[in-house]
Amino acid sequence: MRSAEWKENKKGNGKSAELLLIPAFETVPNIRHGFTTRANGLGARIGGFKSPDDWNLVADSFGIAPDKLVTVQQVHGDEIVVVKGNDYQDMRPRQADGLVTDSPGIAIGIETADCVPVLIMDPQTPSVAAVHAGWRSTVKRIVQKAVSRMQHEFGSDPSRMIAAIGPAIGPECYEVDEPVMGPVRGAFPFWKEIAEARGNGRWSLDLRKLNSRELVQAGLKERNIHSLGMCTSCRRDLFYSFRAEGRTGRMLSAVMIEQR
Ligand SMILES: [Zn+2]
Structure with missing residues (x-):
């Protein structure tokens, strides 16, 4: 897992959407991606990106119409939806926590405020994925x-995939107890590498590292996994944190194959 720098992408008139970008994604032609921040109050409302203005602004940053910025109803499960052709119009009511597509001009996104956002691409097919990995979905792999859905649907190859792990709660701020640690221990024999005892039955859990391990397990090369390494709870100047703030806004993480 390598750390990555970020840069701003200011756009729009008046209000602007700042997108954090992973350099390794930026160098791939025809792929656009970005992680929003809370700068300028973007995504601030309860429930996050339900404001049409914010939605339009982010879609504009991707150079697409607002209805082509596609999300689903996230439920902390393990359902992955495939977005193909004109399917994008039917996605918003679907209950899922991951989207994959090889259709150009459709940005697939997920919303988070502590959970781990993971963007994946195979530059060659090309195909992309956006995944919402909280602890429950992480335990469900x-x-x-x-990754296996991308292989199956698009013939993608994990050994050439590039992944970006966006802003998420860091282990120093993510203390969990037995109801979380029990399933984590059960699912991951290497759990001691991603959890540290804090005493009194409490553990600090590194969900970003755990998802990075899962990507390697899926066949990605470690050098192709990039993490922003920024904690949503420590950096409340930049991000929303559900743990730290309770009812709060959401960041959007999205990826798209450009229309040629
Ligand atoms: Zn932190």
């Missing part, structure tokens, strides 16, 4: 399922 959601990133592995997204």
Whole structure:
């Protein structure tokens, strides 16, 4: 897992959407991606990106119509939806926590405020995935399922995939107890590498590292996995944090194959 720098992408008139970008994604032609921040109050409303203005602004950053910025109803499960052709119009009511597509001009996105956002691409097919990995979905191996869905649907090859792990709560701020640690221990024999005892039955859990391990397990090369390494709870100047703030906004993480 390598750390990555970020840069701003200011756009729009008046209000602007700042997108954090992973350099390794930026160098791939025809792929656009970005992680929004809370700068300028973007995504601030309860429930996040339900404001049409914010939605339009992010879609504009991707150079697409607002209805082509596609999300689903996230439920902390392991369902992955395939977006193909004109399917994008039917996605918003679907209950899922990951999207994959090889259709150009459709940005697939997920919303988070502590959970781990993971964007994946195979530059060659090309095909992309956006995954919402909270602890429940992580235990259900959601990133592995997204990768295998890309293989199955698009003939993608994990050994050439590039993944970006966006802003998420860091282990120093993510203390969990037995109801979380029990399933984590059960699912991951290497759990001691991603959890540290804090005493009194409490553990600090590194969900970003855990998802990085899962990506390697799915066949990605470690050098192709990039993490912003920024904690949503520590950096509340930049991000929303559900743990730290309770009812709060959401960031959007999205990826798209450009229309040629
Ligand atoms: Zn932190």
